[in-house]
Amino acid sequence: MAAQGTSLRQYALTRLALVIPMVLILLTMVFLLMRVAPGDPITASLGGRVPQEVVDEIKHNLGYDKPIYVQYGNYLGDIARGDFGTTITDRREVTDIIRVNGAATLELTFFAMIVAIVVGVVVGLFAGRFRDSSMDVGGRLFGIVIYATPVFFLGLLAQLFFGSYLGWLPTSDRASPITQATLETHTNIFTIDALIARDRDAFVDVVRHLILPAVTLGLVTAGIFIRLIRVNVIRTMKDDYIEAARARGVSERSVVYHHAFRNALVPVITIIGLTMALLLGGAVLTETTFNWPGLGHTLIVYLQNRDYAAVQGIIVVFALVVVAVSVIIDFVNAYLDPRIRY
Amino acid sequence: MNRRGMSWRLGALAAFVLVLAAAGAGQSALGGAAQGGTIVNGTTDTVTNIDPAGNYDFGSFTLDINVFEHLLDFRNSAKLEPSLATKCFSVGNLKTWRCNLRRGVTFHDGSAFDSADVKHSFDRVVKIADPSGISSLLGNLKSTKTNGKYAVTFNLKDPQSTWPLIIATGAGAIVPSSYPANKLQANDQTQIGTGPYKLTKYTPGQQAVFEAYDDYWGTSAKNDGVIFRYYAKSSTMKLALQRGEIDMAFQTFTPTELASLAKAKGIRVHKGNGAVIRYLVFNVVREPTSNIAVRRAVAYMMPRQAIATRVYHGNVQPLYSMPPAGLPGHTDAFAALYGRAPSPAKAKKALQDAGLDTPFPIEIWWTPTHYGDATADEYAEMKRGLEKNGVFKVTLKSSEWAQYSDALGNQYNAFQLGWFPDYPDAENYIVPFYRSDNFLGGGYKSAKMDALIKLELAARTTSKRLAVVRQIQALAARDVPIIPYWQAKMIAVGRTDVRGIPSTLDAAFIMRFWKLSKS
Numbered sequence A: 001m002a003a004q005g006t007s008l009r010q011y012a013l014t015r016l017a018l019v020i021p022m023v024l025i026l027l028t029m030v031f032l033l034m035r036v037a038p039g040d041p042i043t044a045s046l047g048g049r050v051p052q053e054v055v056d057e058i059k060h061n062l063g064y065d066k067p068i069y070v071q072y073g074n075y076l077g078d079i080a081r082g083d084f085g086t087t088i089t090d091r092r093e094v095t096d097i098i099r100v101n102g103a104a105t106l107e108l109t110f111f112a113m114i115v116a117i118v119v120g121v122v123v124g125l126f127a128g129r130f131r132d133s134s135m136d137v138g139g140r141l142f143g144i145v146i147y148a149t150p151v152f153f154l155g156l157l158a159q160l161f162f163g164s165y166l167g168w169l170p171t172s173d174r175a176s177p178i179t180q181a182t183l184e185t186h187t188n189i190f191t192i193d194a195l196i197a198r199d200r201d202a203f204v205d206v207v208r209h210l211i212l213p214a215v216t217l218g219l220v221t222a223g224i225f226i227r228l229i230r231v232n233v234i235r236t237m238k239d240d241y242i243e244a245a246r247a248r249g250v251s252e253r254s255v256v257y258h259h260a261f262r263n264a265l266v267p268v269i270t271i272i273g274l275t276m277a278l279l280l281g282g283a284v285l286t287e288t289t290f291n292w293p294g295l296g297h298t299l300i301v302y303l304q305n306r307d308y309a310a311v312q313g314i315i316v317v318f319a320l321v322v323v324a325v326s327v328i329i330d331f332v333n334a335y336l337d338p339r340i341r342y
Numbered sequence B: 001m002n003r004r005g006m007s008w009r010l011g012a013l014a015a016f017v018l019v020l021a022a023a024g025a026g027q028s029a030l031g032g033a034a035q036g037g038t039i040v041n042g043t044t045d046t047v048t049n050i051d052p053a054g055n056y057d058f059g060s061f062t063l064d065i066n067v068f069e070h071l072l073d074f075r076n077s078a079k080l081e082p083s084l085a086t087k088c089f090s091v092g093n094l095k096t097w098r099c100n101l102r103r104g105v106t107f108h109d110g111s112a113f114d115s116a117d118v119k120h121s122f123d124r125v126v127k128i129a130d131p132s133g134i135s136s137l138l139g140n141l142k143s144t145k146t147n148g149k150y151a152v153t154f155n156l157k158d159p160q161s162t163w164p165l166i167i168a169t170g171a172g173a174i175v176p177s178s179y180p181a182n183k184l185q186a187n188d189q190t191q192i193g194t195g196p197y198k199l200t201k202y203t204p205g206q207q208a209v210f211e212a213y214d215d216y217w218g219t220s221a222k223n224d225g226v227i228f229r230y231y232a233k234s235s236t237m238k239l240a241l242q243r244g245e246i247d248m249a250f251q252t253f254t255p256t257e258l259a260s261l262a263k264a265k266g267i268r269v270h271k272g273n274g275a276v277i278r279y280l281v282f283n284v285v286r287e288p289t290s291n292i293a294v295r296r297a298v299a300y301m302m303p304r305q306a307i308a309t310r311v312y313h314g315n316v317q318p319l320y321s322m323p324p325a326g327l328p329g330h331t332d333a334f335a336a337l338y339g340r341a342p343s344p345a346k347a348k349k350a351l352q353d354a355g356l357d358t359p360f361p362i363e364i365w366w367t368p369t370h371y372g373d374a375t376a377d378e379y380a381e382m383k384r385g386l387e388k389n390g391v392f393k394v395t396l397k398s399s400e401w402a403q404y405s406d407a408l409g410n411q412y413n414a415f416q417l418g419w420f421p422d423y424p425d426a427e428n429y430i431v432p433f434y435r436s437d438n439f440l441g442g443g444y445k446s447a448k449m450d451a452l453i454k455l456e457l458a459a460r461t462t463s464k465r466l467a468v469v470r471q472i473q474a475l476a477a478r479d480v481p482i483i484p485y486w487q488a489k490m491i492a493v494g495r496t497d498v499r500g501i502p503s504t505l506d507a508a509f510i511m512r513f514w515k516l517s518k519s
Helices: A002-036 A041-046 A052-062 A068-080 A094-129 A134-148 A151-165 A177-182 A190-196 A200-237 A240-247 A252-264 A266-289 A295-304 A308-336 B003-030 B058-067 B115-128 B234-243 B255-263 B292-301 B304-311 B333-338 B344-353 B375-386 B401-411 B447-458 B462-479
Strands: B038-043 B085-090 B096-101 B141-146 B151-156 B197-203 B207-212 B225-230 B248-250 B267-272 B277-282 B316-318 B360-366 B392-398 B414-419 B482-488 B490-495
Touching: A002 A068, A002 A308, A041 A052, A094 A134, A094 A190, A094 A200, A094 A252, A094 A266, A094 A295, A094 A308, A134 A200, A151 A200, A151 A266, A151 B234, A177 A200, A177 B038, A177 B197, A177 B207, A177 B225, A190 A200, A200 A252, A200 A266, A240 A252, A252 A266, A266 A295, A266 A308, A295 A308, B038 B234, B058 B197, B058 B207, B058 B225, B096 B115, B115 B141, B115 B151, B234 B248, B234 B255, B255 B267, B255 B490, B277 B292, B292 B333, B292 B344, B292 B360, B292 B375, B292 B392, B292 B482, B304 B316, B304 B375, B304 B482, B333 B462, B360 B375, B375 B392, B401 B414, B447 B462
Parallel strands: B038 B225, B038 B248, B360 B392, B360 B414
Antiparallel strands: B085 B096, B096 B151, B141 B151, B197 B207, B207 B225, B248 B490, B267 B490, B277 B414, B277 B482, B316 B482
């Protein structure tokens, strides 16, 4: 055990050390992409009414007139200090955007992940367990269709059917106008804020607003889980220890639910980490479709306004989140599976 | 069944019940739009800064107009009226303007309004000179002086007959002396004005909440408050309006959405005179648009009606001069010279008289997203119109605004632009476009035009000023550095229980939310 512990520690340290070049490459790519984009971000975001001397002054103040390597150095230095910059158009601190809008994205992705796991695991397990049955065919078809469906299209269909046609659920935003106006925000995660305020109506309102975007985003992600879990269940059901359990007279029900299913779910942990990036990408489209004021929605608004400082800051945050999640998942995997080492 | 299995099932059941309860219970409790006379307005506009010294965009102005007031305001119509001033008048010449102030006005924080606040408001706009702000409109202001507690004097650098219009813009919004003199009041700090509403909550990009101000000096708002909801996409806003999640929407639906909403049950599309215009700019110093025959031939062929009808479904109207119809001094100058309908015969003759073959090749630039989704169709229609009867061979080119705004005057010979006025007066559609120091980059310089503009700026009476404005429009139509082609209508869409929208649709382009109510 001691040897394994040392090995795990070494793995963790190596993995952490690799984060540095990974983040550096990401930051460099974001920086370069922003610079090679056509047009001048200051002129573009402030419009044609600003005199050239004012544009030049802003460029100077923001350091856009300095040599590119100096800009790059300042950019890395600022990020190292936790300063993600200030938007050009409305001069919001990017950290403030992360705090307010990031909370909305966190809330959406959290519930979307729950939907994805619940749907993915249930459908995947039963499709695998009853291989080649109508349940399997239906589950596979469902998984393929929802995975292949663009998230915005699924969202649009959900809006039209559940919001417009049936009138059951709201089609946009995080809460109704009055709830949002009166709800005191502590965490900017509205479900938590409503619970803190012990406001039942607000909580119900917030949950109602959450259902369509979370289910939409969750379903698309669930498509991946369904196929993965189905394959794992089929493979596990053929393993020797399952046969051994059966030979020992363990009931089929117990074999399936307590042995096969549990082991089939282990690889899902890895996939959860990998789908985090997918989920954040999907959140951009989902948030735009449902006017959900998260980071993705905000990113699109700033892109439309050509506010490159804001876009750069938000993309960096996205990138760092994905890196952090992948590191955490690697640690968990390494802990669970001793074979995973450098 | 073991305990673990049982708890899993109970958990799943509880989650299912919660979702069902949320769907059902919520529908009865908070399913509809706001109650109690609070009007929820949707918009796709964005807000740069709430502090009036830090914005120069329509989204911020529409928010500010509820909170901040001016010495003069378009309180009821496109006609300027006394507001925080009881009277404004020029003293001796048009370089000195004096305003007598209203007594008994209080700011939202309870402090009394007086001349020190006016001086502070104007001084800070000039001092801060925020790049996103409106300080350029005060470029002619030399100084602001108080004359006792209830009068102020504005000393200008040059005579300006339209000064009363300038002080009714965001540049003249009155804030209390407690506002920082040399920097903006941050968006997350309390905003204090004298207007009919207090801004009680603002979350950037999400929502602004206004509550009627009980101690308002003027006629109180007809509603308890207003909530602005900000949308990134008009399609989402349309759904919210149809479902009753919002009561109305001001700015901006696509022409197709408007056509659909006009047929929707329980919804009414209101239209009034608008102030937004679109125009085609020529570079008059580079070939081939330096040739006036080419520009005039385009003027003969411009398919204004087709664009208005086919692309915008009648939500815009053909425009035959830079100042839009409805503003004093407007004349249909282009219609007088080139006709209302396209004339291929006259266009061909203009080109042939100049020794140019037809179809004459011309390159026209437009930008896809900055002016809305309909722009692509607009320019396809323009191309079709200009190519009619083989007059022109049009090559359409486009680039996104970031690149477009940087290149237009330097690289493009014919290009699309749009304008929203700083103040509703013909002057604001003339001076920035035709004076030699115009911002278009098309190279238009005319000594005759400059002289006329100088006359207009210093005209002592409105009738003399408007006479010059008409001369300017005639000269602009002859020189054709720009071809104006449509003006938008002011459009607001509301549910049928929202009252008063038509009364606020006029050339001032101000949505006066305090005049609206819910039945």
